[in-house]
Amino acid sequence: MTREDARFDAVFVGGGPRAVATVVRLVDRLRDSGESTPVRVAIIDAVEIAAGATWRTDQPAEYLNNTTVAATTIHPDASTRMTGPAAPGPTLADWITDVEAAGEHPFADWVIEEARGLRAAEFPTRRLQGVYYRDRLDSAIASGLVDVTEVLGTAVELVARDDIRRVLLTDGSVYSAPIIVLAQGMVQAQPSLEVQALQRTAADHELTYIAPGMPAEQPWELVFPSAEIAPGETVLVRGLGANFFDVVGHLSRQWGGRFEPVDGDAFGRLRYVPSGREPKLVAGSRRGFPYRSKPDGDADPAPFEPRYATRAWFDELSELEGLSLKHDVFPTLAAEFAHAHLAALERWSPGTLRSGWLERLDAASGLPEVEAVLESHVLGERYRWLVDELRRPTRGEHVGQERWRELVHRHVEDELGSMSLPS
Template structure:
């Protein structure tokens, strides 16, 4: 019996950035496999911005805003084999835009992109719009589909009979609120604005009262860079990817030039200023920026292999435990980190001997055999005894340093600096070391260790999706400790940005504050203040302060009209979890169940026809902002494509087009 007794089924997709575009492309792929039989699926896509690129990926944004994955990695569609609607970004570049009319600047840019290039977000926006447009063409040519884009903001979503009703307002000023009944909804909302935390609110209020300028967390393309006054100091909190966007826009974007002066890593560039740059006084908790990416052509090169961390082994082990305890889960510190830690150290020391030769008194083969014997030795589950044994083994060879992996996230931990000058030189040495290591790519032991950890992160993401990891372990171990470690090392900028930062530091345009910075507002002088307890220097002051970070991705903190309405009217709820003391604590994302992920209401009932994609799945997934990896659709790194496929197949099943696992209904 068909799920849909009528001949038409309607779907609203709210949000037309990368996740919404993936869903549209999956429907186009289905359309190519279906023979029209009288049923019809009407799709309405809501987004106040241009569909495809959406808000974040506008092709007209500054070319100074770069992606932090190489061109070989990201995609919103499976790679095209014949005439499918989708294609990866790599294919889009190889096909020179696949026939799309590009601006003259973008046409020149695409000629210079290769597999290892870190492209601008603007050119990726061109790719997203192409996939959306091509997918819409396929759907419009098929008698069983229709699709339209409505340039409007959805304000509310409510249940209505067996379906739903949307309230929306067109982007044009003064437009009336309109209503649309639909059978199903996909929430692909992407980045949302959020309330400031109490400390940020206090800084903002103090600045407003004193005529100072406070720039809260924001998407870089939305930041008003005119607020930064040339020649005047500006405090920037955060040294992640948003910082590098700000750095580039406030230097290159103001006419500055990075001049090539040498070939040695860490000494390549010199900055020639325009005189219009502000003085950037910058800080992060660790005191250093994210580590610059190794120079390789792939996000995770094929040469990087995990020997000890195996998802299938862990899931099989968990199944055995659940035979006697159905609620059993894995703990990161006990079941996962000891295995991944082994992989990281094995990759590091094996590469050490391959590049530098075996330490005295040993051949390379003997060293690797002894290393492996220590790492594979059987210990009780969760034991860290092997780590002590490995440390003793390495200590026999003074020419090989011990790699303290957790300390990589805190390079200046408990180190004091007698002056500001001492600290600036220390950070410059750190950045130059980053340049030397990362420029060597796969030949560098530390780069191999970092890329191995990143490969492990992809598997940890898959274990979280599978519900295999204890939630308290996820919150208190993965997100509190492992995430800052792996993000700071593996999610940094292209190495070119580190070279640029070094040049700016040497030119005096950028000054580093120090670890564990303390920010405040001096109401007497009407200025922001910043200092570090680990650097003996004068307090830094400025009339301008910028939070170089994205708005918080927590549904209870998001302040958009739609998310607030969903929570207030009990259409959806935030995920909650219980800690070991039995306390119920809010999670970051919506409460969802199943795959595809259905929204759960306040009565713990899942909606039949509301599906969630992307960032608001942060309680069911980890790392939801990372794009899918091009290539194998079954790769865990292609998770967002799987999510889109599940949604499209389920909606098509509800509409009567498919049965079972995505099989055309007319064939049964």
């Protein structure tokens, strides 16, 4: 391919679900208009067409999606605010039902294995959702209304000249069209100065350092059991967010360990059964608390209706200039968090609240007043909580190791309870 060919009606930079959704909508519009001439489209992605990087289909099964089966679709319906025809199609849940009923799938045997018995309230693997995106793109292509050229490569430059725009790839190829659709998803940042310093320090001391990034794209073989990483070797982990659980889930399998359900546990606790090959993980973060969990099952949280952070409030914010997160935004969000906490307590343990909290919260005009309501209307320390604990779990107090263990244990217990009995 030379730098002067590859002309299209539209070029997509980024080939994940954003691109798939746009192609699907294009087909819907063409079908609605009666147009029969196919639109020539090029889709460029550095990892995988349709699945993209996040839902790439070659990643381990331990990496789960962060939304449930029931929450995912690539097709809009009549409830979507948009122009053009409403054209609902199979949701992820519908697709899984169809795949299970078919008993086979041309992509891979594991597609059937993962689809079998998967419920709407459960979290699918990311790779299974990637196959769903692939199937939806294939369905759009099969309509004959789009002629899609799939390009695996990395776009590095976009040049506009007259009515034609050109996308340059690292291999020197050029894809031109009057319309360029920037459909990138989670674009990875360049290494920060801190990361660069850690890389240099690790190299100077002959240490292994894996920089932040997508879990599915990391060289985890560097921390598999080896001459460099012996059983019991200390491995530092920075961060206790979602990626931490991806890493632990994947590496535990590589080390030969496994997680097993605790028999009869009402909260669904797991017990880790080690293989003896594991290194010693020392994990930490700025707060030192594990990332917030999500319920995995049929017990859905109660429907949420904002009391303070309403659509009208957001509309008012959009009219302000020089907006301050601290002064203009966060106090209202804090009141919303406080209301959620106190309303849940009122439903599940009404005896723990003093009356009049709602009137005082409605009248609160800033964060200190919101915190005062939380402090004064909850009886007993067990359920007392302040918004500032989201940022500072100890409320700024220095605590010892045993007290810290108690705080983390209580946090985990409360999470398990709220997921099993959501309010």
